Amino acid sequence: MNKEDRVIMGFRDLYNKMVWLNKDKMEEGLKGYKSSEVHCIEYIEKNADSNVTKLAESLYMTRGAISKITQKLIHKGLIESYQKSDNKKEIYFRLTEQGKVIFRIHEDLHKEFQERDKAVFEHVTEEQFDSMLSFVEKYSRHLDAEIKKQGIDMKSE
Amino acid sequence: MNKEDRVIMGFRDLYNKMVWLNKDKMEEGLKGYKSSEVHCIEYIEKNADSNVTKLAESLYMTRGAISKITQKLIHKGLIESYQKSDNKKEIYFRLTEQGKVIFRIHEDLHKEFQERDKAVFEHVTEEQFDSMLSFVEKYSRHLDAEIKKQGIDMKSE
DNA sequence: CTTATTTTGTTGACAGGGAAACAAAATGAC
DNA sequence: GTCATTTTGTTTCCCTGTCAACAAAATAAG
Numbered sequence: 369m370n371k372e373d374r375v376i377m378g379f380r381d382l383y384n385k386m387v388w389l390n391k392d393k394m395e396e397g398l399k400g401y402k403s404s405e406v407h408c409i410e411y412i413e414k415n416a417d418s419n420v421t422k423l424a425e426s427l428y429m430t431r432g433a434i435s436k437i438t439q440k441l442i443h444k445g446l447i448e449s450y451q452k453s454d455n456k457k458e459i460y461f462r463l464t465e466q467g468k469v470i471f472r473i474h475e476d477l478h479k480e481f482q483e484r485d486k487a488v489f490e491h492v493t494e495e496q497f498d499s500m501l502s503f504v505e506k507y508s509r510h511l512d513a514e515i516k517k518q519g520i521d522m523k524s525e
Numbered sequence: 526m527n528k529e530d531r532v533i534m535g536f537r538d539l540y541n542k543m544v545w546l547n548k549d550k551m552e553e554g555l556k557g558y559k560s561s562e563v564h565c566i567e568y569i570e571k572n573a574d575s576n577v578t579k580l581a582e583s584l585y586m587t588r589g590a591i592s593k594i595t596q597k598l599i600h601k602g603l604i605e606s607y608q609k610s611d612n613k614k615e616i617y618f619r620l621t622e623q624g625k626v627i628f629r630i631h632e633d634l635h636k637e638f639q640e641r642d643k644a645v646f647e648h649v650t651e652e653q654f655d656s657m658l659s660f661v662e663k664y665s666r667h668l669d670a671e672i673k674k675q676g677i678d679m680k681s682e
Numbered sequence: 683c684t685t686a687t688t689t690t691g692t693t694g695a696c697a698g699g700g701a702a703a704c705a706a707a708a709t710g711a712c
Numbered sequence: 713g714t715c716a717t718t719t720t721g722t723t724t725c726c727c728t729g730t731c732a733a734c735a736a737a738a739t740a741a742g
Contacts, residue, residue, distance in 0.1 A: 559727090
């Protein structure tokens with residue numbers, strides 16, 4: 369296997385492992401809340417004026433799925449919706465006080481994971497960090513361009 | 526946001542993007558086959574004597590899910606099961622000729638993706654590759670240890 | 683050898699998310 | 713202005729994967 373493949377597959381495996389391991393801990397600390405719900409809460413708190421469409425694009429899910437999740441979160445009293453006076457179509461979300469409690473618990477768990485994995489990062493140099501970051505960003509931009517291209521392709525078919 | 530987070534989240538986003546983009550192409554080239562089915566086919570071809578349990582662990586899915594997928598693949602005539610004379614419990618899988626056709630199409634698509642992303646890797650030096658690989662492997666081992674620990678924790682609860 | 687425990691694969695009930703069709707509002711073309 | 717197109721959010725149907733209970737075989741404990 370060449371190095372390109374090894375890097376990609378290595379990261380795939382690492383990512384899967386991380387999700388699998390953290391999911392249990394998450395659902396232990398946040399009983400009754402699915403990870404997708406928590407992801408929505410996290411995004412809503414960090415991004416002002418988030419709506420169904422933005423959530424869907426950022427979390428790589430369909431608008432249908434996000435629509436259902438946000439409705440559930442409203443019923444649970446974790447988020448609330450609001451609109452702007454000049455637009456009767458778009459519906460935005462913000463956290464309620466109760467939602468912020470969940471957000472904070474999630475943040476704490478996140479810190480816990482960071483603490484758990486601290487040792488891995490200890491001997492990573494600044495140069496290595498920067499190298500990885502620039503690689504990730506470059507690849508990400510490349511895929512953005514491909515996704516855009518794909519979007520055009522699809523319509524022309 | 527610190528660099529640790531940026532690396533992790535950067536990779537998460539990159540991974541999601543890649544899955545999202547490649548899934549369409551995959552389902553275009555392999556009409557009628559779900560990505561999970563293709564993943565099973567890929568693993569079975571690359572690992573001798575694979576069974577439900579090994580597939581589940583490697584693909585980060587439950588045995589129940591893999592059991593259903595492999596049954597479907599058998600009905601479709603893509604894989605076949607066999608047992609060993611000294612064990613009446615474990616059931617292994619191998620690809621049929623038809624399954625190998627699918628495997629090869631998948632391989633070709635994989636190469637196509639590699640070609641598409643070639644530019645990203647062009648200016649990555651050997652040192653950068655090695656640095657990323659060692660990071661991934663180190664992190665992966667760390668998580669393996671944590672997963673193992675978690676396994677023990679769970680039983681003691 | 684006998685009995686308890688673990689491993690392996692399967693099943694059925696259930697929930698989460700995707701695809702597609704849809705209505706309502708916003709935007710664009712003219 | 714009017715009409716067509718696009719954007720946004722919702723709903724219904726359906727498929728996939730999880731969970732938990734299970735049976736059968738293998739292994740461990742005694």
